[in-house]
Each structure stands twice: as structure tokens, then as C-alpha cells.
Amino acid sequence: MTALITQAVILGILLGGLYALLAAGLTLYFGVMRVVMIAHSAFLILAAYLAWAFNRATGIDPLFSLVATVPLFFLLGVVMQRFLLSRLKPATLTMMSVLLTFAIALIIEGMLGFVWTGTQRRISLSYSTASLEVFGANIAVVKLVAFGLAAVSLLALYLLMKATSFGQALRATIQHKEAAALLGIDTEKVAGYGFGLGLATAAIGGTALALDSTIYPSLHWHWIGPLMAIIVVGGLGSIPGAAIAALVLGLSQSLLQIPLGTTWAQTVFYLALFITLMVRPQGFFGGRLAQRF
Amino acid sequence: MASDHLLELNDIEAGYGRAALVLRGLTVKVPAGSVVCLVGPNGAGKSTVLKVASGMLAPRSGSIVVDGEDVTGAGPQSMIRHGLSHVLQGHSVFKEMTVAENVSLGAYTVKDKAQVQERVEFVKNLFPVVADRWAALAGALSGGQQKQVEFARSLMVSPKVVLLDEPSMGLDPKTTSVVFEQVVRMREAGIAVLLVEQNARRALETADIGCVLDLGRVHITGPAPELLEDPQLAELYLGGGGARSADPAEDPTPSGARSPELSSPAPERT
Numbered sequence: 001m002t003a004l005i006t007q008a009v010i011l012g013i014l015l016g017g018l019y020a021l022l023a024a025g026l027t028l029y030f031g032v033m034r035v036v037m038i039a040h041s042a043f044l045i046l047a048a049y050l051a052w053a054f055n056r057a058t059g060i061d062p063l064f065s066l067v068a069t070v071p072l073f074f075l076l077g078v079v080m081q082r083f084l085l086s087r088l089k090p091a092t093l094t095m096m097s098v099l100l101t102f103a104i105a106l107i108i109e110g111m112l113g114f115v116w117t118g119t120q121r122r123i124s125l126s127y128s129t130a131s132l133e134v135f136g137a138n139i140a141v142v143k144l145v146a147f148g149l150a151a152v153s154l155l156a157l158y159l160l161m162k163a164t165s166f167g168q169a170l171r172a173t174i175q176h177k178e179a180a181a182l183l184g185i186d187t188e189k190v191a192g193y194g195f196g197l198g199l200a201t202a203a204i205g206g207t208a209l210a211l212d213s214t215i216y217p218s219l220h221w222h223w224i225g226p227l228m229a230i231i232v233v234g235g236l237g238s239i240p241g242a243a244i245a246a247l248v249l250g251l252s253q254s255l256l257q258i259p260l261g262t263t264w265a266q267t268v269f270y271l272a273l274f275i276t277l278m279v280r281p282q283g284f285f286g287g288r289l290a291q292r293f
Numbered sequence: 294m295a296s297d298h299l300l301e302l303n304d305i306e307a308g309y310g311r312a313a314l315v316l317r318g319l320t321v322k323v324p325a326g327s328v329v330c331l332v333g334p335n336g337a338g339k340s341t342v343l344k345v346a347s348g349m350l351a352p353r354s355g356s357i358v359v360d361g362e363d364v365t366g367a368g369p370q371s372m373i374r375h376g377l378s379h380v381l382q383g384h385s386v387f388k389e390m391t392v393a394e395n396v397s398l399g400a401y402t403v404k405d406k407a408q409v410q411e412r413v414e415f416v417k418n419l420f421p422v423v424a425d426r427w428a429a430l431a432g433a434l435s436g437g438q439q440k441q442v443e444f445a446r447s448l449m450v451s452p453k454v455v456l457l458d459e460p461s462m463g464l465d466p467k468t469t470s471v472v473f474e475q476v477v478r479m480r481e482a483g484i485a486v487l488l489v490e491q492n493a494r495r496a497l498e499t500a501d502i503g504c505v506l507d508l509g510r511v512h513i514t515g516p517a518p519e520l521l522e523d524p525q526l527a528e529l530y531l532g533g534g535g536a537r538s539a540d541p542a543e544d545p546t547p548s549g550a551r552s553p554e555l556s557s558p559a560p561e562r563t
Contacts, residue, residue, distance in 0.1 A: 165401070168397070168401075169398075169401065171387065172387050172390070172398055175387040176385050176386075176387055178349075178381060178385070179386075179387070180398075181349070181369050182369050182379045183373070183398055183399060183401045183402075183446070184369065184370045184373045184374075184401050184402035185398075185401055186370065
């Protein structure tokens with residue numbers, strides 16, 4: 001039993017790390033522009049498909065697809081913000097962004113089905129079935145790689161936000177857009193780059209997901225609920241809040257799988273969402289922590 | 294050729310969207326090294342003047358001249374380069390960033406690191422609280438301290454004119470006095486200030502020149518001490534009672550209520 005719990009804890013932490021990366025972009029969009037990006041998980045699955053297609057076409061490790069998908073997704077994000085989201089009326093931006101990005105999610109899903117059919121796909125790598133023993137528990141190497149990718153990406157995101165001029169401008173724009181503009185920050189441009197950054201995290205997250213998941217075009221509906229729950233529990237707009245919530249919920253899900261099985265364990269996200277909305281609608285890690293990075 | 298005035302707003306007409314004009318032929322001039330204050334009732338267009346001056350709102354007609362150069366229609370980034378810095382009303386510090394980060398962001402458009410460092414030392418010297426709370430989170434500071442951080446941030450670009458929008462808003466009388474002392478220190482440092490303030494008496498006591506706005510026009514312009522002595526103005530805008538020593542701790546009453554419309558503008562005194 002102890003070995004089982006140890007294994008669940010380790011897997012939960014690894015899963016939480018991946019969730020943290022997947023949710024980082026989602027909370028960034030909201031922080032920068034008050035946009036609820038329903039299509040985020042569809043972009044994750046798109047990135048997963050591109051990693052799979054890259055691996056199938058070249059035989060090279062799918063991680064190398066990031067060289068192309070990260071800048072591509074960044075550009076897509078900038079274009080989306082500039083030509084679609086920035087055209088929405090500020091007064092109804094949040095609600096209309098739900099409709100707009102819902103439509104984008106459907107388009108991506110339809111496109112994936114059209115190009116690669118609805119057949120389930122899975123990347124097969126030399127290390128797909130390999131595992132390592134960590135504290136007596138057997139952990140799949142692909143999960144460790146996905147966690148490593150998430151950890152490195154989140155660290156890079158943290159450094160970008162804290163130690164660069166762009167990061168400071170982005171945080172200033174999130175916290176007080178008008179004051180930021182009066183300091184000479186081009187807040188529209190910064191918001192566009194912020195959106196691109198969010199989508200770039202989807203490229204990395206999707207590739208990490210592809211290493212260890214069977215993918216199909218409608219898989220994004222399975223993901224968007226838990227990711228939304230994570231950013232609400234963490235406090236909308238708070239990247240560290242989302243990271244903490246992701247780790248807590250990932251760990252809870254993993255532990256609950258022991259008595260409840262995988263299907264019921266998934267309900268922990270919705271339970272946490274309902275409790276948060278009832279008890280602390282601003283999120284458990286919002287408030288002073290919100291918008292801070 | 295440089296003008297005697299660092300900032301000139303000439304015959305400005307401006308409004309928001311398709312709505313009616315807020316400013317209707319307004320003219321305001323800010324000489325070098327002086328504090329000019331705009332007073333008037335709510336809705337007179339005081340804050341709109343600053344938005345036009347800093348490029349946040351484009352005028353529909355009229356001209357904006359900074360140090361002799363016509364900059365009409367320029368946006369906020371361009372206005373900063375021309376030497377204008379705008380401090381918003383209320384609190385506009387980046388609360389989840391440190392004082393150091395807030396002040397550094399003030400020099401966002403300055404690429405010369407040595408110049409930035411020089412300005413940091415300058416503002417630390419001018420506003421000791423900035424130096425004292427350098428590593429603190431800006432949101433953890435008191436209202437008056439936050440306002441001083443905003444002042445310091447606005448001075449990082451070595452502005453010729455600082456636009457201050459109701460710096461005493463939401464502050465207690467004692468803190469208001471501290472904030473106005475900092476406005477005086479800015480003037481002593483050679484920086485011109487265009488000040489919008491609800492607390493008209495306190496603002497006129499600080500300023501060199503006063504402008505009384507109503508319905509989007511300047512009705513009276515003159516040396517601030519003279520305006521303070523004017524019994525009609527005192528009745529309409531300064532809470533009545535004629536000129537008197539106005540310690541904000543004793544008389545914090547703002548002149549916020551709409552005045553009776555001035556039927557005929559008083560002559561300009563300058």
C-alpha cells in the first residue's frame with residue numbers, strides 16, 4: 001500500500017507539473033486581456049498532432065518539433081490577438097471571447113479531423129515503455145520527460161517575466177494598462193506578445209502531452225474543463241496561483257485514483273471548482289498573489 | 294525657436310467618441326519652472342485637459358505645442374519623448390511590483406543605463422520614501438507613499454512638464470500636505486507642473502498660476518495668490534468665506550459641487 005501511495009504521489013507531482021504548464025497560458029490570456037480562451041486546449045491538441053506528424057514523417061524525436069511549433073504558435077497568438085480579440089468591444093470582451101475562441105476550438109477540431117481523420121494516434125518512441133525506479137516506485141520515462149519539459153518551460157517563463165524588460169512591461173500592462181501606456185509601453189503590442197507567449201506554452205504543453213497520450217481531434221474537450229478549474233482555483237490571472245492549484249489538484253487526482261479509479265478521480269477538478277466559487281470566488285491563491293509573478 | 298512656455302494648449306476642442314465636446318476652445322499655457330493649477334467644478338473638463346496634453350485623447354481641433362514644437366495629434370509614447378509625463382488620478386502604482394520595479398519602469402523608454410541610474414539617484418534624493426522603501430511591494434505602501442512613488446516614476450524620463458491629476462484624491466489632510474510639499478520640491482528641481490485638483494484652495498496655495506475652468510473653457514487665468522484673494526472666486530470655487538489661510542487639516546473641503554455657470558468670463562489677468 002505504501003509503495004502504491006508513493007507511486008501515486010510521484011505521478012501526481014509529475015502530472016501537476018504538466019497541468020501547471022498547460023494552465024499557465026490560459027491564465028496569462030486572462031491576466032493580460034481578460035480573455036477566456038476556450039481554444040487553448042484545442043491548440044494543445046494541435047501541437048500534439050504536429051509533434052506526432054513530425055515524428056511520423058521524419059522519425060526524429062517529437063521534442064525537436066518545438067523548434068518550429070513554438071515560434072509558429074507565438075506568431076499565431078500575436079495574429080489572433082491583433083486581428084480578432086483586439087476587435088472585440090472592451091465592455092463585452094470576456095463574454096464575447098468565450099464565443100469567439102469556442103468557434104476557433106471547433107475549427108481546429110474540424111481541421112484535425114479533416115487532415116488526419118478521427119483515428120486515435122499515439123507516438124511510439126524507443127523510450128515509450130521505459131521506466132525508472134524512483135523511491136521504490138516505477139515511473140515512466142515519458143512522464144519524467146514531460147515533467148522536465150514543463151519545469152524548464154515554467155522556469156523560462158518565470159525568468160522572462162521577472163528579469164526582462166518585456167516581462168516587466170507585460171506585468172505592468174496586466175496590473176494597470178493605462179498607467180503602463182503613459183510610461184511609453186505599447187500596451188497593445190505587449191498584449192499581443194503576451195497572447196503569443198500563452199500560445200507558445202500550448203505548443204510546449206501539447207508536445208509534452210503527445211509523449212504520453214493517445215490523441216484524437218476532440219480530446220481538447222476533455223482538457224478544457226480541468227484547466228479552467230485550475231485557473232479559477234488558483235485565482236484568475238495569477239500564474240503562480242495556477243501553478244500551485246495545478247500541483248495540488250494533480251496530486252489529489254492521482255491519490256484519488258487509488259480508491260475511486262480514473263473516471264471518478266477526474267471529478268476532483270469540478271468539485272474544487274464548485275467549492276472555490278462558493279467559498280472564495282477570487283480563487284485560493286488570488287488576492288495579493290494574483291497578477292504577481 | 295523655443296517659446297517662453299514649455300507647454301501650450303491652444304484653442305483645444307476635445308471630447309470622447311461621438312459624444313458632445315468636453316473642451317470647447319480651451320487655452321492653457323505652462324511657463325518653465327512653474328506650477329499651473331486647473332480648478333473648477335466636477336465635469337468642467339479638468340482631467341480631460343491632461344489627457345489631451347499627454348496624448349491619451351486626440352483633440353478635434355486646436356494645437357499642442359511643447360517647447361516651441363507643434364506636437365498636436367502625438368500619442369503618449371511620443372509625448373514622453375517630447376518631455377511630458379502624466380500621473381493619473383487615484384492610485385496607479387503597479388501594486389504587485391516593488392518600488393524599485395515601479396520606478397525603473399518609469400524609464401522604460403530610456404535606453405541609456407547610466408542615465409537611468411542617474412535618474413534613480415535623483416528621484417531617491419527628491420523623494421526619500423522611495424529610497425527607504427525601495428525593495429518593498431508598492432501595494433504595501435500607504436496612499437501618500439504610493440503617490441510619491443508615482444511622482445518618482447514620472448520623473449524618470451527627465452520631463453519638462455509633469456501633468457498631475459488630482460494628487461490628493463483619497464488622501465487624508467496630513468498626507469495631502471506631504472504630497473503638495475513634493476509638488477513644490479518638483480518645481481524647485483526646475484520641473485514645470487500642470488496640476489488638476491479638486492482641493493482648489495490647497496492647489497492655488499501651491500501654484501504660481503491658476504486657471505478656473507467651467508464647461509470646457511478657461512474662464513479666469515491669473516497669479517494664484519490673486520485668485521485666492523478674489524471674493525467671487527472664493528464664493529464660487531473655494532468653499533466661500535473669502536481668502537483665508539487654508540490649512541487642509543482645517544479646511545479639506547473640495548470645490549466639487551457644480552458652480553452656477555459663469556455668464557460672462559472674467560478678463561484674463563495675465
